[in-house]
Amino acid sequence: MKQMRLRYAGICRLCGTSIPAGTQAVYESETKTVRCLECLAHAEKPTRPPPAQSGVAGASARREYERRKAKDEQRLREKWGRLGGLAVALSDERQSTKAWETGAVGEQRLGARLDSFAGQGIVVLHDRRIPGSKANIDHIAITPSGIWVIDAKRYKGRPELKVEGGFLRPRTETLVVGRRHCTKLVDGVLNQIDVLRPHLPDVAVTGALCFVEADWPLIGGFFATRGVHVVSPRRLGKLLTRETDGAIDVANVRDVLAAVFRPA
Known part of the structure; x- marks a missing residue:
């Protein structure tokens, strides 16, 4: 040792x-x-x-990837019989399977960055199961000023907020990353906040969507929509490390959340 x-x-x-x-x-x-x-x-x-066990970032996504990969390989072996091993070696992974590995890597990279703030009074819980559901929360960061619910995504392209209406028509905000419409991701973070907030109603809860490998501009480019921050890992780190002046008992909040939201 x-x-x-x-x-x-x-x-x-x-x-x-x-x-x-x-x-x-x-x-x-x-x-x-x-x-x-x-x-x-x-x-x-x-x-x-x-x-309190912090959990392993990306663990559940990694398990789902391995499960799907094994199932895909078994299907090929059954289809090709004695040539099954060769078919597995020559076949590309299905996109729906590969997406789980992509997501796991994104969560792991962001998780390592979040853990690097531990010496600054910030505690992070990774990959937490939502009670009564198969869904999970990627990361929960607890600072002296409040709680952050963080969803990690490893998408290509530049995140943008497209705004329509606002004068004669109702204002609508659409989150786009490259060519992908991602407004449902904002809904997901808001739903996670709604699940977490009743357990600590007196503590402020903030949501964030963190795109790990997006095409962020050299300066700025970050924004918020419906109260959810859309940021890069570097920007998220700056936001978290600014929240050091609060009076929250970080260790106590961690223990409460760790008991409710178990590792996925």
Whole structure:
């Protein structure tokens, strides 16, 4: 067991926290796994309550991708019999299957960036199951000023807000990324906020759509629609790290939300 600065990103084997490359952590050579320093401190001080499990960013999307991939391969093997292995090797993945891996990678990358703010009083819960539903919340960030519900998307193209009406006609706002209409993503974040808010009604809740690999302009380009911020990972980080002046008990809010919204 050796404490070191990680050359590669990893995941704490105890609490599931994503540990970015360059972060101090404990490397266990026998099992080739890592532990975060928070879990190390807990192991050295048994009287300290264990940290709430933060979850693993993109875990449920990764599992769904593996399930679909295995099902697709099984279908090919059954269809081609003895040539099934060759058919699998030569066939491209179905787009509907590949999309789950794309989403998992986006969540993982954003999750690692969010975890890098831990030393600034920000706590993040990743990939949380919505009770009574198969849906999940990608990330929940808790700052001294409030809670952020964050949906991560790995879409190509430039995010834009198209506004119509507003004078003689009702005003409508449409979120577009490249050629893709994404207004339903805003509805999804608002629904997640509605599910979370009753559990902590006195705490402010903000929504964000974070496009990980979008074609953002060099300066600006960020906006909000219906109260939901549409941002890049860098911009999201700036918004979160500004919220350090509040009086919220971050650890208590984390524990309440972790108990309700379990890891997906």
